Amino acid sequence: MQSVDWVKFEFTFFLQFLFMRFSTVISAPLCAILLLTSVTLAFETDQYNLPPVPLTDVGDEVSDYVIVVLRETVADLNVEIDKSRNCIELRKNGCGDVAKEKTKLAKLKNADTLAKRFFDRISGGNLMTTKFGKWMNSHEFASLPARYKAPYKESIYLLNPFNYATLSPTVRLYGHEFGIDKLEHLFQQGYQYFKIYNEAINKGSTAEKANQKAIEWGQKTERTYYGLLTSGVYSNADLFANYVGLKFYMGMTNPLVIGEINRPALVHLANGRWQITEENLRENLLKPFIADQMNEALNPSSYRATLIRSVRRSVVKYACPEWRNVLPSIKPFDLEQRAVSLENWNGEDYGYTRRDRTVDVRATCFDLTHKTS
Numbered sequence: 001m002q003s004v005d006w007v008k009f010e011f012t013f014f015l016q017f018l019f020m021r022f023s024t025v026i027s028a029p030l031c032a033i034l035l036l037t038s039v040t041l042a043f044e045t046d047q048y049n050l051p052p053v054p055l056t057d058v059g060d061e062v063s064d065y066v067i068v069v070l071r072e073t074v075a076d077l078n079v080e081i082d083k084s085r086n087c088i089e090l091r092k093n094g095c096g097d098v099a100k101e102k103t104k105l106a107k108l109k110n111a112d113t114l115a116k117r118f119f120d121r122i123s124g125g126n127l128m129t130t131k132f133g134k135w136m137n138s139h140e141f142a143s144l145p146a147r148y149k150a151p152y153k154e155s156i157y158l159l160n161p162f163n164y165a166t167l168s169p170t171v172r173l174y175g176h177e178f179g180i181d182k183l184e185h186l187f188q189q190g191y192q193y194f195k196i197y198n199e200a201i202n203k204g205s206t207a208e209k210a211n212q213k214a215i216e217w218g219q220k221t222e223r224t225y226y227g228l229l230t231s232g233v234y235s236n237a238d239l240f241a242n243y244v245g246l247k248f249y250m251g252m253t254n255p256l257v258i259g260e261i262n263r264p265a266l267v268h269l270a271n272g273r274w275q276i277t278e279e280n281l282r283e284n285l286l287k288p289f290i291a292d293q294m295n296e297a298l299n300p301s302s303y304r305a306t307l308i309r310s311v312r313r314s315v316v317k318y319a320c321p322e323w324r325n326v327l328p329s330i331k332p333f334d335l336e337q338r339a340v341s342l343e344n345w346n347g348e349d350y351g352y353t354r355r356d357r358t359v360d361v362r363a364t365c366f367d368l369t370h371k372t373s
Contacts, residue, residue, distance in 0.1 A: 044157070044231050045168040045179025047297040048319040048361070049150035050326065056143035059173040062183070063285045065135060066122065070285075073118045074267060074274045081108050081273055109269060111253040112198065118252065119191040123184070132187055136180045137169070147171055147180070154318040156359075159310040163231050174287045178294035182241040186289065189218065189226075189238075190245010197246060211246075215351040218242040222353075232304030236352050240293035243350035248289055258288045259346040292342055293350070299342045302355035312359050320365035327366075336362065 084105040087095030095101060107113055123130040129137075137147075147169035150156075157163035168181035193214035200210035221227065222234045247256060256263045263284050264277050277284075292298045297319075303311050339362055343352045 044163050044233050045181055045296055046150055046156050047170055047177060047295045048156055048315045049154055050322040051148035053145055055172040056146055057172050058141050058146050061141055063282045066285055069122050073121055074276055077108055078273045115249045115252055123188045130184050130188055133184045156311045156314045158314055174290045176290050176292055182294040185238050185241035186245035189242040190248055193242055193246035194249035214246055219351050228304055232307045234302040234355055237294050237296045237299045239351040244289035261288055263288055297361055300358045300360050303357050308357040315359050315364055323361055323365045
């Protein structure tokens with residue numbers, strides 16, 4: 001049976017091929033159908049074009065939604081734990097074999113089960129998008145504007161309508177702006193990293209090697225079905241989101257050290273049942289993982305040869321004036337240092353890859369290439 005990843009790749013690649021190959025001969029309605037069919041895929045995003053009005057910060061509101069999902073996950077698991085314990089201790093009618101019940105109970109109290117159940121609730125859905133992505137794109141946030149998508153004519157994907165149709169809007173969380181797709185990567189591909197990491201550990205790998213194996217899987221997906229082979233974009237910001245997603249799932253049941261922050265486990269076992277660590281829950285949930293590395297203008301992607309010129313042309317014409325207005329007195333050395341700092345995360349390697357065909361705001365908009373002061 002094919003994996004979801006490859007089914008998604010084959011389906012979307014086929015749609016893009018049809019659109020690009022036959023757009024000059026098929027009817028306009030059919031083109032529209034192809035685009036509408038794939039509009040929820042949200043492959044790429046655009047932070048070069050800045051919102052005309054500052055976006056409201058929805059960090060707490062998003063965290064509150066994720067907390068609800070976490071509470072539901074824990075509550076459902078605890079119901080199953082109680083039922084299994086009663087079967088073992090009271091031997092009620094309808095209960096299975098004691099040995100099987102004990103095995104089931106142990107699994108319900110396993111950290112991997114908690115992570116999988118949470119993943120199913122937050123990310124599961126269909127091949128088009130995640131449950132979380134649907135919520136982010138449709139939720140009526142308390143304050144507006146909460147999302148921004150550049151007009152088509154100003155988009156960096158003017159010559160690639162498929163990418164624009166699947167463009168993920170920019171949002172602002174905890175002082176950082178990035179595409180909604182980065183949060184989907186955190187929950188979805190982050191969980192894949194988590195599984196790869198655990199599988200390697202179970203086979204005797206060191207934590208460092210298990211980490212690297214997960215990162216290499218992410219880099220492979222950017223070269224293939226999540227990146228260059230489909231949308232023509234290799235995204236370092238995606239790789240960052242994947243990596244902090246791994247950390248998120250690891251931190252569900254384990255304390256983490258993130259820079260100078262000691263983040264407690266989100267959930268722990270108490271008297272044989274899962275219990276959420278309530279103290280500073282909203283503060284500890286997502287905020288430690290949100291950073292400028294998710295912003296594709298500050299942490300630039302690499303583009304396919306057929307895309308790079310149109311992307312650069314759009315940035316120069318529409319985005320650069322906005323950036324110069326926002327950063328009128330930028331010092332070259334400061335911008336250079338900031339760019340370098342985004343190549344890792346608190347000293348950790350998240351898979352950042354230096355590649356050709358990038359559009360660096362520093363060089364493109366401020367002509368700061370090779371300057372250090």
